[in-house]
Amino acid sequence: IGDIGSIQRGLRPFTGDRKSLRAFKRITGFDDPNAVQYNFGFSLTQLMFTPEDFASETQPEGQRRYAGWSALGFSLHTKDDQTLNSVEFLLGITGPKSLAQDTQDFIHDFRDIENFLGWDNQLPAEVTADLSFVQKRRLNFGENDDILSMDGIGEWGGRLGTFRTTGHIGGMVRVGLYLPADFSDPRLSETAYAHKYFTNDRVMLSSWSAFLLGGFKASLIAHDATLDGPVFHDDFETGNTREAYVGEL
Template identity: 30%
Template sequence: MQQSSQYSRSLGIKVWRQMPQAKVLAACALLGPFAACSTELTRSPDLRCLPEQTVHWRGGTLRLENDLFTGTDRNYTNGVAFTVVSRDLQGALRPECLPQPIGWYARFIGWADPEFWRESGAQSASQNVVVRFGQAMYTPEDKARFDLIPEDRPYAGLFYLGLAWNRRVHPQAANYEMLDVRELTLGVIGPWSMAEQSQDLVHRVRGIDLFRGWDNQLRNEPAFQMAMERKFKPYREGAVRPGWGSDVIGSYGLRVGNIETAASTGLELRTGWNIPNDFGSYPIRPGAENRPPSNVASLRTTNPQATQAPKPGTHAFLNLEVKAVAWDFTLDGNMFRFSHNVGRRPWVAQAAVGISSQWVFVGRGVRLAVMRVWRTREFDQQTGSHTFGSVALSLEF
């Protein structure tokens, strides 16, 4: 009897080991849609995580925006954001090979938007992760008034953390490539954003009069937004388009949440020397962080220099965007409680003109982008359009 029991148990273990798909199906039944089961079923029985399937941080970008650059101090008056981006992940998605929060987010995308991963395992596809955190502040025009100003926008601040997934795909035999972005932003609106303290600190250091009406700012509430965007441009290999050239980048996107709910479409025109093989330059917003493929960016240290390696270059760009806005917390106020608000305009257009330059310094890739941004009136009572400056400094680790 004991020998029979041992034989049955060993036979069961042998059969189970020879049925890797059965294991996955059992896990899918237990974990549900977040398990990303369709991707798991395509992987090999070797469950080890390869280096190209794990997250390794590649570089970062610091962005600063302020309307003092253009001689005003109102509306969108300051924004700062720091982003870090990973090296490209290759092959089919392996959530279990990622840091836990990123793995959870990958499974969430697979559940909420299954089409996003459809081509993730294609030979022409790569993906990377972007983490972004920052702060934004908005003020009315009259800084001396202590009372609420009904005809001007509310005092508002936002502190946030964003997690984005970029998927870059070159469709077979096509002369173009696409960058799809899914970015989730979580944060806080109101005094907890520390917008008042940040502005006061900068104004004191620079000897500028303080805004007196921050007691009327929007109240504390959680902030969230899901952004989905697609960009597309002519396909190129290597880190740059060598020599003099020009290109056009198109985009369209959707953002949903109490930070902003809007649909947008845009166009960027670039011309210059050694234009980088990325998807353009933007002011602070979801989906702004993108770079040439990391496998060619790492060639900057080769000797002799590889033909696909990064090269110094400079280009000018013109960025145009139009969006239909259904909600904007800086104008509509708090979503979950009564607050000051103004008459939001449903259509907003924006143009940015700038110069971007990249170079290699002591074996590191460095990039500086400077732009001036014009934005049409965002609410009915606004006195004219708004202008601000934007500076972004990027570094390859």
């Protein structure tokens, strides 16, 4: 782990490995902390939110507030054959400096789509900082050496920050023919991880596979700057109401 970036190195106390904080080792630790593997990464994220009425130059009452957010993420991922812990630090900015309007206008002009005209009413500029943790654990439903088999993962995580503060639990299940040795996640989410989830030396029985994938996610939303407004701009009202509980299938 000596070749990782300095910011990722600062995330190591939250990974559950042998040098993690005692509380994290107890809750999220590995059976053998000395036998884990590491990956690290960088991400660039841009989110934009608009109301349904694109033609109004003022914020349409009762509709989604114009909002943009861009962030640079630094992540560290620690895993063994049963568990993947992902920690990410996100440094971002809201408002015009997020360049969300510029990006949207560029895409709309390129595709000859009418532009949204009310971006002057978007969230004000504010620097944000968020720390995210997600743990994924393998769910075993018998041996995967059969032609027809089933497996899955369970996950839980949390995010604490000035852009979003959330917690969630969820999972995915696969059932099918010649299941791949590892998972890939089709969703876009915090700590998005494109590598193999777990270390695995299982030999594939076939060069092809076919399976059904299903899952759920239940989230508790304590703060969302795009709905609640920026933390340090008490005088700014979005006109929106945040849903505290959100479910996905």
